[in-house]
Structures are given as structure tokens and as C-alpha cells.
Amino acid sequence: MIGTIANTIAILVGSITGSFLKKGIKPRYQNALYNAMGLAAVALGINAVATHMPKSQYPVLFIGSLALGSLLGTKLNLERRFQGLINRYSKSNLAQGLTTGLLLYCIGTLSIVGPVMSALYGDHTYLYTNATLDLVTSTVLAGTYGIGMALAAPVLFLWQGSIYLLTCLAGPVISDALVTEISIVGGILIFCSGISILKIKEIKTLDLLPSLLVPPLFFVLKKVVECFL
Incomplete structure (x- = not known):
């Protein structure tokens, strides 16, 4: 778990540092940061899809x-519920920042494969x-959205910690094929988040979040069917 703890601390340190920098940034420079984060999210999303799409064994999944x-x-109205919760404590568009941050922190090859390698081989690289x-x-992100971005740290810890514990208990249950499919969907969500930040089109990215559950469920059902055949 030491790798996950280091990752969590890194986000906390970065959020605190960024929040202090934000206090000295003029509004026009903050706007420049918004644009920079939007473009970065779009680029990272496209890169994730372009990298993993050729490896996909299930191109329509x-x-x-x-x-x-x-x-x-x-149906669950996730976007509005989350916005309402965050807006109780923040007047800024922190909800948008947290959505982008959580996708960038959690949905990626390093964040998914990392805990698996740590649990199986003690490799924290x-x-x-x-x-x-x-x-x-x-x-x-904290320089753009404020100290509230630190809320992403415990979510990352739970995410990577869950993968770590699951791997310790059940072995390498997360296959390369599953990582590929999750990365494709995650890349699209990161791209959507960037589009929203740039105000090109308002996309309710959180309402798309359950999409990440479909690939794991597909692989579980596939395994069950194979067991009966």
C-alpha cells in the first residue's frame, strides 16, 4: 500500500501548494489556467482512446x-446531485474541477495497473x-479550482486501495483486456470533461460515470458463460 499512500500524499501536497498559488493569481491568469486544463484534458482523453483502441478485442464494447x-x-441524476452537494460548501465551479481531477487521477493505466503490480510483486514503480x-x-488543478481539490485524495486512496486488496485476495483478476476497455471509456470521459471546461459543449460527465462499470460487468458475465460452456 506504500505506493498508494505516496500517490495520495502527492495529491494532498499538490492541492495545498496550488491553493496558495491561486491566491496570488489574477482573474485573467486564472482564466488562462482554465483553458490550459481544458486543452490538457482533451489531449489526454484523445491520447488514451488512440493508444488503447487498436488493442481492443471488443471494438463496440x-x-x-x-x-x-x-x-x-x-436516471440517477448524478451530475445534479453532485453539483448540489458541492455547491453547499463552495460557490466556485469546484464540482467541475473534482470531476476532471478524479478522472485524471483514477482512470488511467498507471492508477489501475499500479496497485496490481504493488500487490503481486511489491513493485511500486x-x-x-x-x-x-x-x-x-x-x-x-488547485491553482484553478482551489483547496477543495484535496477531496480527490481520499477517493483515489479508496480506489487504488480497493484494487490492491482485491488483487491480494483474488490474484490478478484485472486483465490487460479489461484495462484496455476501461481506459478507452475513461479517455472519452476525460475528453468530455475537457470539452465542458472549454465551454465548447456542456456535457454532464458525471452522468456518464456508470459507463466505467460496464466493461468489468461484461468480463464477469463472459467468465460465467465460459464456465457453463
Whole structure:
């Protein structure tokens, strides 16, 4: 778990550092940071999809994932509920920042494979690398959205900690194929978040979040069917 702890601390340190920098940034420079984060999210999203799409063994799975996930997320009204919760304590658009941050921190090869490698082989390289990237990202995000970005740290800890414990108990249950499918869907969500930040089109990214559950469920059902055949 040491790699996950380091990753969590990196986000906390970055969020605190960025929040102090924000106090001295003029509004026009803050606007420049918004644009920079929007462009970065778009670029990272496109890169994730372009990198993993050629490796996909199920090229239409991401379409079904987005369709089913968006229906469930809209039914649960996740975006409005989350916005309402955050707006009780913050007048800024912190909810948008947290959505982007959580996607960048949690949905990526390093953040998914890292805990697996840590649990199986004691290799923390992936997580230390991810911690370094998240330190920079969290500093910029907190410089844009404020200290509230630190709320992403415990979520990351629970996410990576759950993968770590699951791997310790059940072995390498997260296959390369599953990581590929999750990364494709996650890349699209990161891209959508960037589009929203740039105000090109308002996309309720949180309502798409259940899409990330579809690939794991697909692989579980596939395994069950194979057991009966």
C-alpha cells in the first residue's frame, strides 16, 4: 500500500501548494489556467482512446458502455446531485474541477495497473510514477479550482486501495483486456470533461460515470458463460 499512500500524499501536497498559488493569481491568469486544463484534458482523453483502441478485442464494447452508462447516470441524476452537494460548501465551479481531477487521477493505466503490480510483486514503480504526475496535475488543478481539490485524495486512496486488496485476495483478476476497455471509456470521459471546461459543449460527465462499470460487468458475465460452456 506504500505506493498508494505516496500517490495520495502527492495529491494532498499538490492541492495545498496550488491553493496558495491561486491566491496570488489574477482573474485573467486564472482564466488562462482554465483553458490550459481544458486543452490538457482533451489531449489526454484523445491520447488514451488512440493508444488503447487498436488493442481492443471488443471494438463496440465502449459504445454499449457509454449508452448504458449514460442512461443509468441520467436516471440517477448524478451530475445534479453532485453539483448540489458541492455547491453547499463552495460557490466556485469546484464540482467541475473534482470531476476532471478524479478522472485524471483514477482512470488511467498507471492508477489501475499500479496497485496490481504493488500487490503481486511489491513493485511500486507504476504508483510512484503516477504520484509524480498527480503532484503536478493537482497543483495546477488547485491553482484553478482551489483547496477543495484535496477531496480527490481520499477517493483515489479508496480506489487504488480497493484494487490492491482485491488483487491480494483474488490474484490478478484485472486483465490487460479489461484495462484496455476501461481506459478507452475513461479517455472519452476525460475528453468530455475537457470539452465542458472549454465551454465548447456542456456535457454532464458525471452522468456518464456508470459507463466505467460496464466493461468489468461484461468480463464477469463472459467468465460465467465460459464456465457453463
